[in-house]
Amino acid sequence: MLLAILSMVMVVLFSAYMVLKTYKRKEKLTGMAGMMVAMTVGMMSSLALGVQLGIVFQHDLTIPSIIAILFGLGAGYFTGKPVSLLASLDGMLAGIMGGMMGAMLGVMIGPSYIVVLFVDILFIFILSVALQLADQEAENSQKTNKSGIGMPFIGGILTVAFGIVAVGATIFFQYQENQTSVVNSQESQIEKHNSLQENSGYQIVSLDVKSDGFSQENIEVKAGIPTKINFIKQTSYTCIRSVQSKELGIDVYLEKGDNFITLNDLKPGTYKFNCGMYMYHGTITVI
Numbered sequence: 001m002l003l004a005i006l007s008m009v010m011v012v013l014f015s016a017y018m019v020l021k022t023y024k025r026k027e028k029l030t031g032m033a034g035m036m037v038a039m040t041v042g043m044m045s046s047l048a049l050g051v052q053l054g055i056v057f058q059h060d061l062t063i064p065s066i067i068a069i070l071f072g073l074g075a076g077y078f079t080g081k082p083v084s085l086l087a088s089l090d091g092m093l094a095g096i097m098g099g100m101m102g103a104m105l106g107v108m109i110g111p112s113y114i115v116v117l118f119v120d121i122l123f124i125f126i127l128s129v130a131l132q133l134a135d136q137e138a139e140n141s142q143k144t145n146k147s148g149i150g151m152p153f154i155g156g157i158l159t160v161a162f163g164i165v166a167v168g169a170t171i172f173f174q175y176q177e178n179q180t181s182v183v184n185s186q187e188s189q190i191e192k193h194n195s196l197q198e199n200s201g202y203q204i205v206s207l208d209v210k211s212d213g214f215s216q217e218n219i220e221v222k223a224g225i226p227t228k229i230n231f232i233k234q235t236s237y238t239c240i241r242s243v244q245s246k247e248l249g250i251d252v253y254l255e256k257g258d259n260f261i262t263l264n265d266l267k268p269g270t271y272k273f274n275c276g277m278y279m280y281h282g283t284i285t286v287i
Contacts, residue, residue, distance in 0.1 A: 003116050004052040010120065011052070014127055015045040015075045025134055026082030033137040034083025038091030040130040041079040046072025047098035048123040054106020055116065058241055058253075061107050061277070068099030108239035108277065202228045202262070209233040209240050209254060213280040223268045223286045231259040242276035248284070 018041045022029070029037070050068030057063050072095020080087030109115050203225045208215035209232060221227050231243055233254045242253045243261070248271050252261055271284045 003113060004055045007116055007120050008049055008052045011045055011048045011123060012071075014124070015041060015071075018127060018131065019075065019078045021131060021134055022079050023082050025137070029083050029134060029137050031084055031087065033133055034080060034087040035090045037130045037134050038076055038080030038083065038087040039094040040126060042072050042076025042091035042093075042095035043098040044123050044126050045075040045098070046095045047102035048119050050099045050102020050104075051106040051109075051119045052116065054103045055109070055111055058107065058110055061103060064103035064106060065100055068103050069096050070099075072096060072099045107241070110241065202226045204228045204230060206230045206232055207282075209238065211235050211238045213240070214282050216282065218283045218285055220285045220287060221266065223266055225266075227263045227266060229261045229263065229284070231261065233257060233259060239277055240275040240280060243273055244276055245271060245273040245284075247271045248273070 018037070022034070022037060022041075046068045049071050050064055053064035053067055054061070073092050074095075076091025076093070076095040077088045080089070080091040203221055205219050205221055205227065207219060207229060211234075219229065221229075231252075231254055233240070233256045235256075240254065242251065243259075244251045248263060250261060250273065252259065266284075266286045268286050271286070272281065273284065274281045
């Protein structure tokens, strides 16, 4: 959480710095270069901010999307304004797209230090290339040997290398979680057996929440009996952060492990439920 907040501060400050740099070079920036800089700032600032906000506001996609889109609109507009109205429009549209994608990505992935760091490195690298483009157009950049290795090339290599390490680490930790899920499942079965007295009088149905959705698309329960449905979240690497059902009045955030939802006075029929992102669905059939 703290890393995400610090990352948001960095995104805001670096974006403001890019706007100031563009204003200082407004008389020497060409139309095409100005459009590219405005689009880059609008897209990357809203994308990075959206990811961080999505991680902070895990239960809601609305707030991260609105804030990231508005920030991207402002960053794209003020970066392109010194160049032309066309550059401003280009930056604003890129800001809208980046804000929507970033917020969705942050909410889906959830808390992940690897993702936060990778997005930060990607943001700094791409905006640094845009800054060099602005400097070159203004003829104020430091001259480098064209036959040598420039900073953008080194930055690109480091970014790709970190991305490979991040993917490897994510796969490794996911594999470790899958290896321990069997043990955790056995322990949870023991805990359920020990809590029979607490759950006496209820019919209990368990449903696994995995990385690729729910383990069952349909649950059958008997009518007239108080029911507890246990959504067992097996892994953190899933976009299923919550379970919702308008028909049953359910909107529950899922923690890792057991998540009991109590349903009383169920009448015969079929009730739909879904994840908070409306990507995975299921039904509860009461007979």
